[in-house]
Amino acid sequence: LMVWLRRTTHYLFIVVVAVNSTLLTINAGDYIFYTDWAWTSFVVFSISQSTMLVVGAIYYMLFTGVPGTATYYATIMTIYTWVAKGAWFPLGYPYDFIAVPVWIPSAMLLDLTYWATRRNKHAAIIIGGTLVGLSLPLFNMINLLLVRDPLEMAFKYPRPTLPPYMTPIEPQVGKFYNSPVALGSGAGAVLSVPIAALGAKLNTWTYRWMAA
Numbered sequence: 001l002m003v004w005l006r007r008t009t010h011y012l013f014i015v016v017v018a019v020n021s022t023l024l025t026i027n028a029g030d031y032i033f034y035t036d037w038a039w040t041s042f043v044v045f046s047i048s049q050s051t052m053l054v055v056g057a058i059y060y061m062l063f064t065g066v067p068g069t070a071t072y073y074a075t076i077m078t079i080y081t082w083v084a085k086g087a088w089f090p091l092g093y094p095y096d097f098i099a100v101p102v103w104i105p106s107a108m109l110l111d112l113t114y115w116a117t118r119r120n121k122h123a124a125i126i127i128g129g130t131l132v133g134l135s136l137p138l139f140n141m142i143n144l145l146l147v148r149d150p151l152e153m154a155f156k157y158p159r160p161t162l163p164p165y166m167t168p169i170e171p172q173v174g175k176f177y178n179s180p181v182a183l184g185s186g187a188g189a190v191l192s193v194p195i196a197a198l199g200a201k202l203n204t205w206t207y208r209w210m211a212a
Contacts, residue, residue, distance in 0.1 A: 014060045014069065018076035021056050046137035046184030049101055051195040054132045057107050058124060059199040067115035074107035099147045102139040106132045121200060129196030133188030141181045
């Protein structure tokens with residue numbers, strides 16, 4: 001019974017933190033980033049999303065020791081964001097006003113790394129973290145290309161609560177970088193590894209706290 005209760009508590013905890021991570025994404029301006037600023041700030045978006053995903057996903061994957069937990073974590077985030085996306089529709093916004101980030105494929109790569117290396121924590125941190133950082137910008141750019149016109153949505157449906165510094169601007173692609181996917185992948189791959197190591201360290205601290 002105690003083993004069952006502990007496992008249930010672990011997975012319930014994952015649900016709670018995944019939902020909170022999604023709320024953090026939303027409140028940080030993910031909808032605004034992805035519709036208004038996607039073409040100009042895609043690199044910033046990629047780095048923030050890859051690091052946020054990897055720290056929570058690797059934490060709970062190592063916490064449970066079960067390959068697949070990272071995908072489970074990303075799936076909860078995706079479902080919750082789709083629910084939030086649907087909440088805007090009755091307010092008069094088009095359904096493609098919000099583009100939901102693609103977290104699941106990158107989380108699957110993290111799970112596959114952990115599984116293929118026979119639950120090697122360091123391989124998950126180095127290889128898995130790199131794969132998350134490399135893949136997330138690619139998957140999200142593909143997703144973004146399916147949106148009708150992010151900038152049109154931004155100007156046609158302005159938010160009255162939008163602060164002045166987040167006002168949609170015309171894309172400056174080529175002025176600062178030529179390939180937002182390549183730059184986002186490169187920066188994300190570098191930064192996701194230390195952030196993954198942080199997630200693994202948080203897992204160690206959690207176990208120590210539970211044992212105290």
